[in-house]
Amino acid sequence: MLEISAILTTRNRASLLPIVLEGLKRQCLPSEYFEIVAIDDGSSDETAVILDRARAELPLRVLRQNHAGLAAAKNLGIFGSRAPIVVFLDDDDVADPRLLRAHVLAHKKYPEPEVAVLGYTKLAPEVGKVPLMRHVTQVGCQLFSYGWIKPGMTLDYTCFWGGRSSCKRGLLVEHGIFNPVFGFGCALLPDRVIGAAAVVRSAYVMVSMVCCSLSLNGRSSRHPRAARCR
């Protein structure tokens, strides 16, 4: 039974995709419990060939769109997913083998529909050394700035980041998706966030779970059994 859909959005990253897919092949979560939904955002390189080839070794579905930006690609991934949990991956994320299992376990611990989970990302050494990246991660703290986040902490909605974060699929499809007008992606979402749990690591990515409790304005859904959020 599917437990989690990994939404992998990509565009013209054929050079990186093999190592990204390799990380997903090494997941310790058995393959019957997850699917990868790859969204090819109008690539013009070898992306399509690489993804098609990977279908032989991974539970992978590929959906293609004309180039429309990250927000549109994520929305396609959300509605193309079939598992109750979705995790967003970028096309330069190399997943630790425990990544998908850690997200699933975190959601089992926090089953409330409004709880989301943020994964920790460790930059590749060659990227972390670049002065600009060192500034935005350690000085300005605009990106990949995890130093202040502790396991179990309550965070606000601004920590529901675009990559390596997961949530219940129902939270998005019933209460708000990414606004396609913002090409890079801006979720129509939340308000409050909580704590951290497990820590996993790999050569490129280290994942620590931060559980984000998202308090939403109660939107009336046209279905009597639609999930309600606080």
Add this chain to the structure above:
Amino acid sequence: MARVLVCGVYLADRENLAGSEMAELGASRHHRVTQRWIALDINGGGICDLPHTVATIKVQTPKFTLVNGLIEDVQDFDRLIVCDDDVQFPARFLDDFLALVDEFSFAIAQPARTPDSYIDHFITTQMPGLRGRQTRFVEIGPVTCIDRSAYPVLLPFDRRSPMGWGLDFVWPVLAERAGLRMGIVDATPIGHSLRMAKANYRDLPVEQQMKVLLDESPSLMPLEAYTIVEAYA
């Protein structure tokens, strides 16, 4: 050239876009279009003489009750389009929309809504990277297109929910059982921003009717219904 029956209801005593909709739908170059509209003039004094108006009703009457009265001869048409009165169509809508409905073999279809529209179900928001997508959900309005292959499955519209609420969670079950495909066309998005849903029928027991319908009928849960089966770039 398909024979297309357009049925709609317009609120004669409220601002509406029915006149421009009639003009756009009637401008089809590829299809033979017959339009039948009902003017709903609850408060009186409304403008009830738009072209293609076949009746004026003075008492609050649910949309699909009225539409059911317009489709007795639907078998004479290849497609039925049910249309609300607050829709902004792009130019050449009908020809472009139906061409894609044909290409994707959708028996039940709707145009996506522009992102600035009032949105009731997020899956209906236009996906700008796609021309269309096969889904497990097509909503009951503001524009719904039904191919003749789906007439035996969907028509007449279920009287238990005469405003249509909940039908869109029942239709996918009926369609899948009949081997029919349903989907959303993104390349011809419509604007739907004149009025919010529910704005004009607050007094009708729509939620209770929907509950009865869904309790008595096989239907999908929202998470099952809000699913894209295949995408067409």
